[in-house]
Amino acid sequence: MLAKHGAHRRADKHAGSLLSATQYCALALLLSLVLSSSAFFLPSSALGALIAIDLLLVIHGLYLKNKITALLKVGAAQLALTLPLYYLLHGEAQLLDGVIVVLRVFLAMLPGWWLSSTQSPERLGEVLSWGLPAKWAFVIAASIGLLPYMLQETKEIYAIQCLRGANITPKALRNPKNWPELVYCVLLPVLIQLLKLSKQMAKAAKLRHFGKVNKPTHWPSSREDK
Amino acid sequence: MKLIALEGIHFGYGSNQSEILDDLNLVVNSGECHCINGPTGCGKSSLLHLLAGGLSRPYEGDVYRSPSLLVGLVMQDPNVQILRQTVGAEIAFALENLGVDADLMIEKVQQSLRRVGLYISLDTPVEILSLGQKYRLMMAAQLVFKPTLLLLDEPWAQLDDSGVRELQSVLASLLDDGVAIVMVEHNPSAFASLVNYLWRLEEGALKVGSDELLKTVVDKQSLIKIKRETRIHSGESLVTIQPLHFRFIEQERLFDCVETLSLYSGEIVALVGDNGAGKSSLLKTLAGIQANIPSFPISVLGKRPKLGIYGAELGLLMQRPNRQLFEQSVLAELQFSLKRFKQPLSRAEQMLQKLEMTHLAHCSPHKLSYGQQHTIALASLVCLQPRVLLLDDPFAGLDRQHVHKVVQLLQQLSALGCAILLTSHRELPFLEVDRYWLIDSGQLRDGARVIEQANVG
Numbered sequence: 001m002l003a004k005h006g007a008h009r010r011a012d013k014h015a016g017s018l019l020s021a022t023q024y025c026a027l028a029l030l031l032s033l034v035l036s037s038s039a040f041f042l043p044s045s046a047l048g049a050l051i052a053i054d055l056l057l058v059i060h061g062l063y064l065k066n067k068i069t070a071l072l073k074v075g076a077a078q079l080a081l082t083l084p085l086y087y088l089l090h091g092e093a094q095l096l097d098g099v100i101v102v103l104r105v106f107l108a109m110l111p112g113w114w115l116s117s118t119q120s121p122e123r124l125g126e127v128l129s130w131g132l133p134a135k136w137a138f139v140i141a142a143s144i145g146l147l148p149y150m151l152q153e154t155k156e157i158y159a160i161q162c163l164r165g166a167n168i169t170p171k172a173l174r175n176p177k178n179w180p181e182l183v184y185c186v187l188l189p190v191l192i193q194l195l196k197l198s199k200q201m202a203k204a205a206k207l208r209h210f211g212k213v214n215k216p217t218h219w220p221s222s223r224e225d226k
Numbered sequence: 227m228k229l230i231a232l233e234g235i236h237f238g239y240g241s242n243q244s245e246i247l248d249d250l251n252l253v254v255n256s257g258e259c260h261c262i263n264g265p266t267g268c269g270k271s272s273l274l275h276l277l278a279g280g281l282s283r284p285y286e287g288d289v290y291r292s293p294s295l296l297v298g299l300v301m302q303d304p305n306v307q308i309l310r311q312t313v314g315a316e317i318a319f320a321l322e323n324l325g326v327d328a329d330l331m332i333e334k335v336q337q338s339l340r341r342v343g344l345y346i347s348l349d350t351p352v353e354i355l356s357l358g359q360k361y362r363l364m365m366a367a368q369l370v371f372k373p374t375l376l377l378l379d380e381p382w383a384q385l386d387d388s389g390v391r392e393l394q395s396v397l398a399s400l401l402d403d404g405v406a407i408v409m410v411e412h413n414p415s416a417f418a419s420l421v422n423y424l425w426r427l428e429e430g431a432l433k434v435g436s437d438e439l440l441k442t443v444v445d446k447q448s449l450i451k452i453k454r455e456t457r458i459h460s461g462e463s464l465v466t467i468q469p470l471h472f473r474f475i476e477q478e479r480l481f482d483c484v485e486t487l488s489l490y491s492g493e494i495v496a497l498v499g500d501n502g503a504g505k506s507s508l509l510k511t512l513a514g515i516q517a518n519i520p521s522f523p524i525s526v527l528g529k530r531p532k533l534g535i536y537g538a539e540l541g542l543l544m545q546r547p548n549r550q551l552f553e554q555s556v557l558a559e560l561q562f563s564l565k566r567f568k569q570p571l572s573r574a575e576q577m578l579q580k581l582e583m584t585h586l587a588h589c590s591p592h593k594l595s596y597g598q599q600h601t602i603a604l605a606s607l608v609c610l611q612p613r614v615l616l617l618d619d620p621f622a623g624l625d626r627q628h629v630h631k632v633v634q635l636l637q638q639l640s641a642l643g644c645a646i647l648l649t650s651h652r653e654l655p656f657l658e659v660d661r662y663w664l665i666d667s668g669q670l671r672d673g674a675r676v677i678e679q680a681n682v683g
Contacts, residue, residue: 122315164550165562204309205309216323217331
């Protein structure tokens with residue numbers, strides 16, 4: 001985690017020679033939006049070029065010591081769910097189409113992973129506030145910032161329920177009969193936590209004067225600790 | 227100067243439920259320190275939110291707020307208040323919302339950070355801080371906008387003793403500056419030197435609290451220290467930690483274990499250390515669920531710890547155990563693991579009888595008080611009668627009644643031969659433990675029975 005923290009600073013410093021951290025963040029946001037949209041709008045023949053560009057993002061993200069395991073797991077789960085459905089609905093001939101659909105979704109998510117793992121939520125919030133009302137910008141930035149925490153919560157709740165005997169170990173989940181257990185043992189408590197948390201965060205933000213001025217200022221992106 | 231006054235407040239969570247605040251009155255003036263005590267679920271946190279102006283449901287009664295009133299609130303669980311990823315940005319959040327110029331922010335943020343005794347970089351990720359450090363961070367996030375009324379929810383439970391001492395000093399200087407403080411606290415004695423008014427919230431109203439609570443360390447007077455009568459000492463070591471450098475991969479060490487430590491059948495051992503010492507990480511490592519660590523010479527029930535290999539023989543209660551609750555009823559929650567591990571379901575009902583909680587059997591666990599949820603989560607593990615039970619700060623935020631219930635459960639389990647390892651910031655005056663393991667100055671060692679008197683207050 002410290003390494004990741006260092007990586008943020010390196011990214012800021014690296015870009016700092018030409019651009020401020022906020023400008024760098026704005027460019028990163030724009031690039032991510034373009035690449036994510038391209039994943040859906042480009043013809044299949046152009047997906048190879050998009051993969052090559054996204055690979056650069058992966059290399060950059062990994063260089064900054066961010067982890068991509070969770071995203072890969074989501075991609076693998078999508079593939080495992082989509083392919084059998086395609087097989088059942090359209091037969092073997094359409095399986096390749098199923099792979100391409102999953103690939104497009106994965107390529108749409110990948111720039112989001114890169115953006116959220118290389119840019120701080122407060123900086124994203126600052127950039128978003130250029131074009132959105134300050135409240136919307138905060139909600140989007142806070143939601144992005146919440147992802148790592150909720151991921152950690154999900155991991156911990158999963159581990160707790162495994163220890164309590166829930167049939168949700170990777171081996172048990174090979175059997176679709178156990179999938180509902182994952183939903184009500186892990187996803188339901190996570191959802192409850194998320195609802196509670198969002199309510200409490202809203203309260204915490206309000207108590208710290210959120211919404212008091214129309215144009216809030218922003219924590220400086222480049223500075224020296226005194 | 228009068229900052230806030232509550233008059234004839236009535237508040238409840240539903241038309242079918244009794245009011246938790248019933249004709250409540252309170253006046254808070256500048257420079258006063260009020261401490262509110264009472265059992266969990268009695269409405270203390272709701273009262274704090276009412277004072278903060280953040281109560282989500284309607285209430286009856288009059289509230290006077292001075293024009294100069296500026297309220298800061300630190301909730302019981304600092305995690306739910308964190309809005310940013312780095313320390314500096316988190317503290318600066320209020321300044322941003324007040325439109326403070328960016329050039330002025332750094333100095334204000336650093337002053338607040340130092341005032342709560344946190345000497346860390348402004349770019350430190352919040353996620354690497356311990357719970358106690360996060361509590362102090364949230365204090366700094368309030369102090370930065372110079373509140374005239376500071377509300378604190380259960381600070382003693384979250385902080386280690388050095389943290390409490392630093393908090394005492396911060397609060398004393400705030401009181402000198404005319405800031406009013408209202409704290410909800412199960413252990414008022416820890417802040418006895420600061421408290422002007424001690425209240426007990428009972429039956430929805432504030433009653434003057436007994437001065438005895440300020441004189442004695444919490445729970446020492448509650449006479450719940452129960453001698454364990456029957457202990458099974460088979461001499462079998464169930465947990466063994468050999469000398470190691472405990473650290474996360476690619477990070478500096480958290481502590482060194484300098485001698486071989488063993489936990490025997492029937493023993494209760496308390497692992498004591500300051501916030502951030504590595505207690506929770508060690509417990510998760512023993513349960514086989516800590517990620518990002520190298521291989522350590524640790525053996526639990528004769529095996530190297532790994533998730534899913536111990537079945538019902540090992541139980542782990544993490545912090546905020548209410549996270550694990552998901553069933554429709556308390557009884558179903560207790561029966562969940564019994565079903566999965568094919569053990570007698572009757573144990574669930576017996577457990578509720580022992581805890582005198584049979585009346586809650588068909589209630590939703592989500593509607594219980596914090597203390598009740600905590601007890602049910604622990605009871606669901608105790609039902610399994612594991613051979614090793616690991617508990618992360620199991621008494622945090624519990625009132626005397628629920629501490630008593632938890633102690634009873636642990637003693638019963640220990641009598642059956644279960645080895646229990648629990649973590650705490652400090653000595654446990656209300657639970658007779660066999661030994662303490664101490665994490666101090668970067669070393670984990672067996673502290674035998676003698677531990678430095680650590681309780682503040």
